[in-house]
Amino acid sequence: MPKRGKKQxxxxxxxxxxxxxxxxxxxxxxxxxxxxxxxxxxxxxYQDPPDKLxxxxxxxxxxxxxxxxxxxLRAWFKKKGLEWVREEGPDVLCLQETKCAExxxxxxxRDMPEYPHKYWACSxxxxxxxxxALLSKTEPLNVTYGIGEEEHDKEGRVITAEFPSHxxxxxxxxxxxxxxxxxxxxxxxxxxxxxxxxxxxxxKPLILCGDLNVAHKEIDLKNPxxxxxxxxxxxxxxxxxxxxxxxGFLDTFRHLYPDTPYAYTFWTYMMNARAKNVGWxxxxxxxxQSLQGAVCDSKIRNQxxxxxxxxxxxxxAL
Numbered sequence: 424m425p426k427r428g429k430k431q432x433x434x435x436x437x438x439x440x441x442x443x444x445x446x447x448x449x450x451x452x453x454x455x456x457x458x459x460x461x462x463x464x465x466x467x468x469y470q471d472p473p474d475k476l477x478x479x480x481x482x483x484x485x486x487x488x489x490x491x492x493x494x495x496l497r498a499w500f501k502k503k504g505l506e507w508v509r510e511e512g513p514d515v516l517c518l519q520e521t522k523c524a525e526x527x528x529x530x531x532x533r534d535m536p537e538y539p540h541k542y543w544a545c546s547x548x549x550x551x552x553x554x555x556a557l558l559s560k561t562e563p564l565n566v567t568y569g570i571g572e573e574e575h576d577k578e579g580r581v582i583t584a585e586f587p588s589h590x591x592x593x594x595x596x597x598x599x600x601x602x603x604x605x606x607x608x609x610x611x612x613x614x615x616x617x618x619x620x621x622x623x624x625x626x627k628p629l630i631l632c633g634d635l636n637v638a639h640k641e642i643d644l645k646n647p648x649x650x651x652x653x654x655x656x657x658x659x660x661x662x663x664x665x666x667x668x669x670x671g672f673l674d675t676f677r678h679l680y681p682d683t684p685y686a687y688t689f690w691t692y693m694m695n696a697r698a699k700n701v702g703w704x705x706x707x708x709x710x711x712q713s714l715q716g717a718v719c720d721s722k723i724r725n726q727x728x729x730x731x732x733x734x735x736x737x738x739x740a741l
Contacts, residue, residue, distance in 0.1 A: 479716055480716060482740040484720075484739055486738070488517065488632060488708070489736045490519070490706060490735050491733075491735070492688075493519070493729070495522045496521040496529075497523055499729050499730055502729040504730065507727055507729065515584075516558040517582075517632050517633060518557075520555075521545065524543075525545070540559040541556070541557075542568075543555075543556050544579035544580070544582050545579040546579045547579070548578075555579060555580060555595050556593075565584075566583065566585070568582055571619065578597070580595045580596070581593070581594045589741060590626075591630050591632070593632055594616070596613075597636065599660060603652070603657065609659075609660060610659055624671060628710070628711040628714045629710070631709040633707070635707050636655055637656070637661060638661075639704075642682075643686075644703040645685070656703075671712050672709040672711060672712065673712055673715055674707060674708075675707075676735075678718065678721075687703055687704050688702070689705045690703075706733075714739065714741075718738075720737075721738075722738075
């Protein structure tokens with residue numbers, strides 16, 4: 424996920440899309456201020472109307488997955504993010520940018536009885552960097568870490584859980600970085616990650632969730648004209664995302680809400696961006712085309728605080 428200011432334009436510890444205005448790395452004071460911001464203006468995408476909790480064929484959802492870039496799991500926990508998760512009650516919870524080794528997890532998270540099956544991945548080399556997690560109420564058939572390529576598997580960015588009917592992949596895609604210093608690497612990642620997902624899809628349908636660190640279309644960020652050269656909105660990154668869709672995957676939110684504007688999942692802590700809803704849509708649920716008819720709803724919980732990203736939730740009838 425690009426993080427404005429810290430992730431504005433892209434960057435992990437500064438991994439977010441850039442915004443036209445210069446943004447310094449957020450500090451503790453800014454983080455505290457951001458946590459107290461009011462709910463954003465724009466479309467209220469939180470409620471779950473009953474008619475949206477069934478597939479086009481009328482089948483009620485059987486799987487609820489929530490994904491959230493927490494921008495530091497320990498800080499997120501202190502901001503009561505876990506309380507919201509318990510209220511939401513997904514079958515599977517996927518987290519990105521945890522910035523926390525398993526041994527340093529708060530005990531309340533490590534021992535959560537609601538999710539007896541927990542899987543964590545973190546950076547091999549950098550403490551407090553990147554990291555993803557997958558917490559499930561039911562035990563997967565198999566769980567793997569990374570995408571099978573050493574150069575891409577050092578930063579704790581991917582966990583894949585295999586279930587009887589599908590794969591579930593949670594990912595924290597690398598940011599192109601301030602000044603696009605990692606754009607070339609990001610393009611290499613996109614190619615390798617797409618090949619990995621296609622390999623899974625050839626075996627059984629998959630659901631991909633996470634911070635994919637790209638705003639695909641101009642509708643997916645507030646200031647597209649000023650961010651043409653910003654991490655998260657470069658032609659190369661957008662093209663890479665388009666190639667992923669062309670490879671047989673569906674952007675569930677845009678499939679259901681093709682023309683809904685101001686639907687963002689990330690806001691920099693700078694410049695009161697969240698209160699003004701100056702944001703980016705960086706967090707996604709993609710599914711195999713074969714699951715198109717199973718998608719019941721894809722929600723952006725844009726009223727939920729606790730991070731510079733908000734959570735998203737997918738309902739699927741499998």
